[in-house]
Amino acid sequence: MNKLYLILVSLLIASFASPGFAQKLTFSYDASGNQIERRWVCVNCLTNNNQAAAQKIANDSNIDLKKGEDFNAGRIIKVYPNPVSETLNVNWQTPEKIFLKSIEVFGMSGNRVFRATYAPGQLQAEIPFNRLPPGTYILIGYYSDSKTQSIKVIKI
Template sequence: MKKILILLILLTYSFCNAQKISFDYDAAGNQIQRNWCITGCHSKTSNEIPKEIADLKPEDLQKFFPEDEISYYPNPIKEQLYIKWELINDNKVTSLEMYSLNGQLVKSYTKLENTNNQTVTFGTYPSGIYTLLLLYTNGEQKSIKIIKE
């Protein structure tokens, strides 16, 4: 009886994990397609290998805030996030703070006034959603949500 129960649990588990639903969206965020995959499902991004920072092109970077030309790559991430900024009106980024989903400060980068980029390493942190907060010399703050796979 135990063997049958274990077999039934394993079959149920494998069947549940074999099914996936994927969605495609247009540029405005509207759902345009829904696919149901029963077996042999693969993530669209699972085969993508993140580019090295030295190999990035301007079109690879996602825009953070268009008025300040802040961009980042990649999101979602596995190991490292590259952030680059070109600020206007001599407003400079003084520090960058990374928070976990529960609001705990995870990492802080300070004294960034003389640079225009930062590499944030996520390799040792668990999967989840993180918030990056950029602090400016004029007191402004801007945040972005980053997903760590």
Template sequence: MKKELLLLVFLVCLFSHAQTPKIVFEYDAAGNQTKRYLCLKCPSATGKSDQTKEAGALVEEKIVPFSSQEVLSYYPNPVKEALYLKWKQQENNGVTSVQVFSFLGQVLGTYSVGSGVHELSLPFQNYSGGIYIVVLYYSNGSQKSIKIIKE
């Protein structure tokens, strides 16, 4: 009787389809996580098969643009020593200054940007590990903020 029961359990396990649960994250336009849930049988969100990148390919991607139309890029993130910002100068809308904020909103550094300058290096070696906000101010009054992690 025990052998038959053991055989039955083995066969059920063998022929049942194992479900691999997946944690799914959703993000808003600014890159902030808005939702997290467990999905047991979820299709790929893009409709494409999931493909993983090789480790070598990840190392080569050093500049991270916001989007394909964006003119600002930054690297590395997470940062250890210095954060490098690079942007394309737009007509009548250049970067005038850059500020570094702690996650609590304290201004840690303000950097003026001259006209014609399209890159800047921000020192991070004196900051402790954590999350920082870097805000770029444009001449037309707009601003862009990026979240930076300091190791």
């Protein structure tokens, strides 16, 4: 049992001590001490050989490395003004047969400060922020196909 524990601890220490996981940021300064350049030092960069090997694996696995699912295709929520002081205007566009069911606004502590539901043909709303304290809020739009979209809103 002690040997197993010793092996697990040594593997854990070795994994954190490995320089392969290190990130390095270097700075350059002028004579006055002002930062003039910030440069990332790439520890585990892909070389041409590594990129070719990764592409070969992707081709063999039928995986497209550049293609990702566009989760919110055709769903656009625009809020203005942001930062807001009185009333937040919200406009949205959705794909055909999908509509924005509701909008909720949450404070950073997690409490819901606003909730409203909308009809399928409605494409805009106004959210009152005048009684809310200054801070950061999260607006979440809920779609009819159970997908969501969130936007950070700042109240000044």
